[in-house]
Amino acid sequence: VILDAISDMLTPRRPLAGRHAIVTSGPTHEAIDPVRYLANRSSGRQGHAIAQALAEAGARVTLISGPVALPDPPGVTTRHVVSAREMHDAVRAALPAEIAVMCAAVADWHVEPQARKLKKTGVAPTLTLVENPDILADIAHHPARPELVIGFAAETETLLDHAAAKRIRKGCDWILANHVGAGSDVMGGNDNEIVLITQAGADVWPRMSKTEVAARLTSRIIEALK
Amino acid sequence: VILDAISDMLTPRRPLAGRHAIVTSGPTHEAIDPVRYLANRSSGRQGHAIAQALAEAGARVTLISGPVALPDPPGVTTRHVVSAREMHDAVRAALPAEIAVMCAAVADWHVEPQARKLKKTGVAPTLTLVENPDILADIAHHPARPELVIGFAAETETLLDHAAAKRIRKGCDWILANHVGAGSDVMGGNDNEIVLITQAGADVWPRMSKTEVAARLTSRIIEALK
Numbered sequence: 001v002i003l004d005a006i007s008d009m010l011t012p013r014r015p016l017a018g019r020h021a022i023v024t025s026g027p028t029h030e031a032i033d034p035v036r037y038l039a040n041r042s043s044g045r046q047g048h049a050i051a052q053a054l055a056e057a058g059a060r061v062t063l064i065s066g067p068v069a070l071p072d073p074p075g076v077t078t079r080h081v082v083s084a085r086e087m088h089d090a091v092r093a094a095l096p097a098e099i100a101v102m103c104a105a106v107a108d109w110h111v112e113p114q115a116r117k118l119k120k121t122g123v124a125p126t127l128t129l130v131e132n133p134d135i136l137a138d139i140a141h142h143p144a145r146p147e148l149v150i151g152f153a154a155e156t157e158t159l160l161d162h163a164a165a166k167r168i169r170k171g172c173d174w175i176l177a178n179h180v181g182a183g184s185d186v187m188g189g190n191d192n193e194i195v196l197i198t199q200a201g202a203d204v205w206p207r208m209s210k211t212e213v214a215a216r217l218t219s220r221i222i223e224a225l226k
Numbered sequence: 227v228i229l230d231a232i233s234d235m236l237t238p239r240r241p242l243a244g245r246h247a248i249v250t251s252g253p254t255h256e257a258i259d260p261v262r263y264l265a266n267r268s269s270g271r272q273g274h275a276i277a278q279a280l281a282e283a284g285a286r287v288t289l290i291s292g293p294v295a296l297p298d299p300p301g302v303t304t305r306h307v308v309s310a311r312e313m314h315d316a317v318r319a320a321l322p323a324e325i326a327v328m329c330a331a332v333a334d335w336h337v338e339p340q341a342r343k344l345k346k347t348g349v350a351p352t353l354t355l356v357e358n359p360d361i362l363a364d365i366a367h368h369p370a371r372p373e374l375v376i377g378f379a380a381e382t383e384t385l386l387d388h389a390a391a392k393r394i395r396k397g398c399d400w401i402l403a404n405h406v407g408a409g410s411d412v413m414g415g416n417d418n419e420i421v422l423i424t425q426a427g428a429d430v431w432p433r434m435s436k437t438e439v440a441a442r443l444t445s446r447i448i449e450a451l452k
Contacts, residue, residue: 069295
């Protein structure tokens with residue numbers, strides 16, 4: 001027992017040593033023309049916290065981040081991307097991995113960008129949206145699919161039904177669903193309210209900081225990969 | 227002469243003392259639904275530098291800033307807004323003023339926001355854009371029009387023709403035109419390339435830092451208000 005304690009002090013527990021985790025974080029920005037873009041609200045705080053927690057648990061972590069105002073987490077390899085298509089390419093290039101946590105708020109659509117700046121002509125222009133690649137579904141069905149594929153669902157209503165359906169539709173193992181509707185201050189804030197949806201059902205987590213969500217998720221990942 | 231020099235050392239020159247300047251800076255974000263928005267690229271660096279330079283020259287400055295990752299400049303009253311309509315209201319509420327420098331990259335359009343998050347349904351949605359208020363033209367034609375109304379033009383081509391036409395169309399006194407097209411690194415960078423367009427013609431400034439642009443513009447404003 002004494003030797004175990006000394007060993008713990010000398011080598012911190014690194015239960016995810018030897019594992020590679022891919023984490024996406026932040027929003028994507030989809031260019032409309034040289035000065036305008038379509039974006040998703042996302043501070044990147046939750047994804048960056050998860051990347052750091054996985055690295056602290058010993059995993060080798062590749063963080064693929066959209067445009068955020070956060071520093072790169074220590075001990076993590078960070079790749080910076082702007083659009084959903086760039087993020088998709090970076091995720092595929094980072095394979096193989098045992099763990100994928102797709103936390104980024106990826107734009108569902110992009111607009112065919114215009115080389116020239118749109119001009120006001122008196123007639124309001126119409127933007128036709130083109131669907132982006134579905135990074136989560138793609139990695140969940142990839143030949144090199146990670147053992148554990150985890151997605152996020154930001155929902156404004158009927159949270160559980162949508163998120164549970166999303167888990168099955170995307171082919172991922174877990175969904176972390178959170179509520180982002182009016183009256184919620186989750187977007188850009190420090191706290192998060194999570195329901196973890198697995199094949200076994202739904203696990204409602206109390207409101208906690210994004211750092212605590214990252215630690216709790218990391219514990220669950222360590223359990224699942226044992 | 228000696229007394230003048232001592233007086234200069236004791237009271238720094240504040241040639242804009244007693245003047246009120248309204249400066250807008252940064253982008254606007256136009257909500258599409260609770261998680262998506264339409265935005266303009268703008269770091270806010272140029273507008274924030276101008277607000278600070280005017281304050282250092284003795285002006286009372288109201289800075290109306292869209293979402294940026296910059297600290298509020300010292301000695302300036304900063305009001306934070308998100309959308310073009312909020313910026314418009316804040317500019318009107320800040321009147322009267324002798325100087326208006328409209329540096330923000332205001333979105334020309336907004337989308338009627340949706341209370342629920344857009345869902346992927348297989349059919350790509352179409353966003354119909356609704357024109358935003360024209361803050362520069364509005365302040366240039368306001369009953370309480372500032373003595374000096376200065377706009378910016380970010381152009382990707384035929385810079386001078388467009389910017390000169392904009393000066394007349396908007397009813398403002400000066401336009402600072404800058405080139406933001408492909409190959410230019412002005413957006414988000416430290417430097418700027420300006421052509422100052424006045425009734426007297428066009429004055430091409432050499433490439434310089436945004437702080438130097440702010441100082442040079444402030445000198446021109448001091449001259450004009452003498």
